[in-house]
Amino acid sequence: MFTLALTASTPGTGTGMATGSVILVPRAYAFSPFEAKPHSTEILNSPAFSPLKARPANTGFNSYPGHNAQDPNSKTTHSSMVYCNSDSDQNPLFNDWPQLLQISIGSGDLMLGQAIHAFLAKLGYQNDAFRGNNLVNLYGKFNKLGDAQSVFDEMLVRNTITWTTLIKGHLQVNDVESVFRIAREMYWVGEEFNEHTCSVILQACDSLENLVRGEQIHGFVIKRGFDEDVFVGTSLISMYSRCGDLGAAEKVYSNLAYKDVRCLNFMISEYGKAGCGEKAIGVFLHLLGSGLEPNDYTFTNVISACNGDIDVEVLRVLHGMCIKCGCGDEISVGNAIVSVYVKHGMLEEAEKSFCGMGERNLVSWTALLSGYVKNGNGKKALEGFSQILELGVGFDSCCFATLLDGCSECKNLGLGLQIHGFVVKLGYVHDVSVGTALIDLYAKCRKLRSARLVFHSLLDKNIVSFNAILSGYIGADEEDAMALFSQLRLADIKPDSVTFARLLSLSADQACLVKGKCLHAYIIKTGFEANPSVGNAVITMYAKCGSIGDACQLFYSMNYLDSISWNAVISAYALHGQGRKALILFEEMKKEEFVPDEITILSVLQACSYSGLLEEGFCLFNDMESKYGIKPEIEHFACMVDLLGRAGYLSEAMSFINRSPFSGSPLLWRTLVHVCKLHGDLNFGQIASKHLLDLAPEEAGSYILVSNLYAGGGMLNEAARVRTVMNDLKVSKEAGSSWIEIDNKVHQFVASDKDHPESKEIYAKLDLLKSEMKQNMIYNRTPADMSPM
DNA sequence: TTAGGGTTAG
Numbered sequence: 133m134f135t136l137a138l139t140a141s142t143p144g145t146g147t148g149m150a151t152g153s154v155i156l157v158p159r160a161y162a163f164s165p166f167e168a169k170p171h172s173t174e175i176l177n178s179p180a181f182s183p184l185k186a187r188p189a190n191t192g193f194n195s196y197p198g199h200n201a202q203d204p205n206s207k208t209t210h211s212s213m214v215y216c217n218s219d220s221d222q223n224p225l226f227n228d229w230p231q232l233l234q235i236s237i238g239s240g241d242l243m244l245g246q247a248i249h250a251f252l253a254k255l256g257y258q259n260d261a262f263r264g265n266n267l268v269n270l271y272g273k274f275n276k277l278g279d280a281q282s283v284f285d286e287m288l289v290r291n292t293i294t295w296t297t298l299i300k301g302h303l304q305v306n307d308v309e310s311v312f313r314i315a316r317e318m319y320w321v322g323e324e325f326n327e328h329t330c331s332v333i334l335q336a337c338d339s340l341e342n343l344v345r346g347e348q349i350h351g352f353v354i355k356r357g358f359d360e361d362v363f364v365g366t367s368l369i370s371m372y373s374r375c376g377d378l379g380a381a382e383k384v385y386s387n388l389a390y391k392d393v394r395c396l397n398f399m400i401s402e403y404g405k406a407g408c409g410e411k412a413i414g415v416f417l418h419l420l421g422s423g424l425e426p427n428d429y430t431f432t433n434v435i436s437a438c439n440g441d442i443d444v445e446v447l448r449v450l451h452g453m454c455i456k457c458g459c460g461d462e463i464s465v466g467n468a469i470v471s472v473y474v475k476h477g478m479l480e481e482a483e484k485s486f487c488g489m490g491e492r493n494l495v496s497w498t499a500l501l502s503g504y505v506k507n508g509n510g511k512k513a514l515e516g517f518s519q520i521l522e523l524g525v526g527f528d529s530c531c532f533a534t535l536l537d538g539c540s541e542c543k544n545l546g547l548g549l550q551i552h553g554f555v556v557k558l559g560y561v562h563d564v565s566v567g568t569a570l571i572d573l574y575a576k577c578r579k580l581r582s583a584r585l586v587f588h589s590l591l592d593k594n595i596v597s598f599n600a601i602l603s604g605y606i607g608a609d610e611e612d613a614m615a616l617f618s619q620l621r622l623a624d625i626k627p628d629s630v631t632f633a634r635l636l637s638l639s640a641d642q643a644c645l646v647k648g649k650c651l652h653a654y655i656i657k658t659g660f661e662a663n664p665s666v667g668n669a670v671i672t673m674y675a676k677c678g679s680i681g682d683a684c685q686l687f688y689s690m691n692y693l694d695s696i697s698w699n700a701v702i703s704a705y706a707l708h709g710q711g712r713k714a715l716i717l718f719e720e721m722k723k724e725e726f727v728p729d730e731i732t733i734l735s736v737l738q739a740c741s742y743s744g745l746l747e748e749g750f751c752l753f754n755d756m757e758s759k760y761g762i763k764p765e766i767e768h769f770a771c772m773v774d775l776l777g778r779a780g781y782l783s784e785a786m787s788f789i790n791r792s793p794f795s796g797s798p799l800l801w802r803t804l805v806h807v808c809k810l811h812g813d814l815n816f817g818q819i820a821s822k823h824l825l826d827l828a829p830e831e832a833g834s835y836i837l838v839s840n841l842y843a844g845g846g847m848l849n850e851a852a853r854v855r856t857v858m859n860d861l862k863v864s865k866e867a868g869s870s871w872i873e874i875d876n877k878v879h880q881f882v883a884s885d886k887d888h889p890e891s892k893e894i895y896a897k898l899d900l901l902k903s904e905m906k907q908n909m910i911y912n913r914t915p916a917d918m919s920p921m
Numbered sequence: 922t923t924a925g926g927g928t929t930a931g
Binding site (some may be wrong): 596 | 922923924925926927928929930931
């Protein structure tokens with residue numbers, strides 16, 4: 133018995149004859165198999181290049197790092213060193229090369245494979261499809277498609293396996309077009325396609341643009357009777373679900389007579405990805421009923437499929453089952469458990485499962501941290517950042533995106549900037565998910581310039597990154613947002629429901645009916661009107677743009693209504709001062725068995741307030757908790773102060789504030805000052821003002837409101853004093869602006885603005901209007917109101 | 922005696 137070692141590159145490797153128990157494959161074979169020129173008689177006759185005859189010296193062998201020549205079982209042996217039995221007088225390579233090739237692929241040792249290539253080249257693989265196929269496979273597995281192609285080209289005899297293996301290599305590097313090109317060539321030369329070939333080609337049809345090809349192959353598969361094959365079936369299921377046709381995938385699944393565990397696991401996973409948790413569990417139960425044994429993939433998939441609709445008890449049973457089946461320690465199962473508890477908002481269970489994991493990786497960490505972010509605890513998620521750093525588990529784009537989401541959640545721009553620096557340093561800056569998280573962070577922290585820079589630096593923008601920058605533009609620069617929307621259409625990125633909802637909200641805030649209508653037309657054209665969130669945003673847009681008729685028409689024509697639709701239309705009536713109609717709709721909503729939420733109640737209270745429906749407002753407020761199970765929040769209390777105040781009950785409004793749990797909040801006092809100003813009541817106004825300025829001394833808006841209250845009551849000196857205090861405290865307010873849209877152009881004005889080209893005419897018209905109002909006794913305020921702020 | 926199907930975070 134002697135030892136064979138295949139080593140490739142040790143410097144100083146001799147090429148002399150064997151003198152010991154070790155064969156060294158010459159360097160020339162190991163590195164340049166294509167240059168081995170196996171047909172050259174010169175090489176064939178050379179002992180150095182003849183493995184069958186060669187017994188090269190073991191010079192250099194012992195110098196191989198980590199190798200122990202005396203101990204063939206040494207665990208430190210480099211994968212290039214392969215030991216095998218060779219009692220026969222034949223060179224062991226002769227029989228064992230296929231296994232050695234497997235070792236080469238399995239251990240990632242390309243040089244070992246190249247050495248075998250050299251050996252096979254010498255034997256003349258051109259006349260032996262088996263040898264050539266193995267080499268095509270070798271190079272394909274190492275993503276060396278050029279070398280695989282060279283072997284393929286040199287082969288004189290090819291078969292289905294040769295072609296299939298080459299196709300698989302191209303599939304592995306995602307070169308879909310080469311897959312189809314080679315498949316076409318295969319067809320033209322008359323090579324037979326079998327189940328293996330079809331399942332490989334089907335994998336290349338993984339996007340909508342290749343669905344037609346996938347369907348053609350499906351037709352061919354049926355014609356040849358390959359549709360019974362479980363591999364082909366699984367590839368078809370994969371192809372259809374990746375192309376977004378889960379119905380077709382289901383059909384393939386149900387037509388498949390024999391399904392193995394892998395196929396069932398796959399279907400569970402596809403149902404999970406499609407959000408069909410119950411169906412995924414159905415397949416899982418079918419798997420158990422078929423007597424098949426679930427494995428770690430089964431549990432990872434079925435647990436991940438448990439979305440919010442699945443009862444938590446089911447989740448607990450699955451969790452228990454996977455432990456019982458011995459799959460609980462698998463890291464992917466653990467990660468799925470943590471993520472699914474996060475999905476159900478069960479953070480404590482997620483933490484417990486995370487802590488109970490024997491082994492954790494970056495995915496486990498990200499799953500838990502995303503749980504903190506989703507549950508509004510960005511601060512805790514960010515604490516994980518330092519832990520990940522300390523543990524040295526590394527980072528990836530998903531982890532960075534989650535951490536940045538954490539920064540957005542708690543508006544921690546400082547740490548966000550640090551992570552941005554880290555992202556740049558580690559080369560993740562062009563990643564679209566990281567970029568989108570950065571845009572979101574900067575947009576939320578009102579750093580629009582930074583958001584814009586990140587957005588424009590993204591190489592692959594998608595609709596999510598576009599929506600992120602869009603939300604940054606809301607309330608900032610409407611023109612830019614619309615220009616960006618045109619760019620989006622030019623770039624052929626399809627808008628989604630979020631895009632439309634945000635653009636509509638933009639038009640609504642700008643009260644820009646023409647733009648809103650254009651958007652609505654585009655929405656109808658693209659079929660998004662049926663989307664509930666878009667439909668509801670259209671209602672709100674019409675209401676805010678002053679067109680209550682259009683808002684109602686759309687509401688009554690919508691096929692799908694939810695509570696938000698009702699809230700939108702009730703709020704529309706409130707906004708238009710039609711309180712009675714809002715109340716009628718509220719009753720209708722309940723009759724139709726829609727459950728009112730806190731927004732519904734707020735909208736109805738606003739409707740009562742704007743229409744002076746004091747009694748109705750109070751009844752609803754008193755019923756909130758007992759009848760609707762909604763605890764009144766600060767906004768509801770503010771609404772009640774407004775309701776009482778507008779109705780002239782200022783004393784009651786003040787005692788209402790004092791009795792409320794929010795008497796220390798500036799919002800309620802601001803509301804009271806506002807209603808006092810409406811009534812010109814300086815008595816209560818002064819008390820309310822004192823509370824407001826004590827509670828919010830840094831808010832410029834409060835000083836201006838108080839100053840206007842005094843000015844409105846004729847106390848001009850007091851009004852001026854408040855302004856002086858405000859200036860002394862260096863509290864400044866951004867100039868307010870108003871705008872009007874004429875002939876598709878928005879004209880914007882700030883106080884004392886003289887920039888408009890028709891400024892003179894505009895002021896002249898204003899003066900005329902003021903004097904007319906005076907004459908008609910409509911305008912009965914003091915001159916202070918006329919002076920710009 | 923070579924070639925085919927899957928898992929987790931966003």
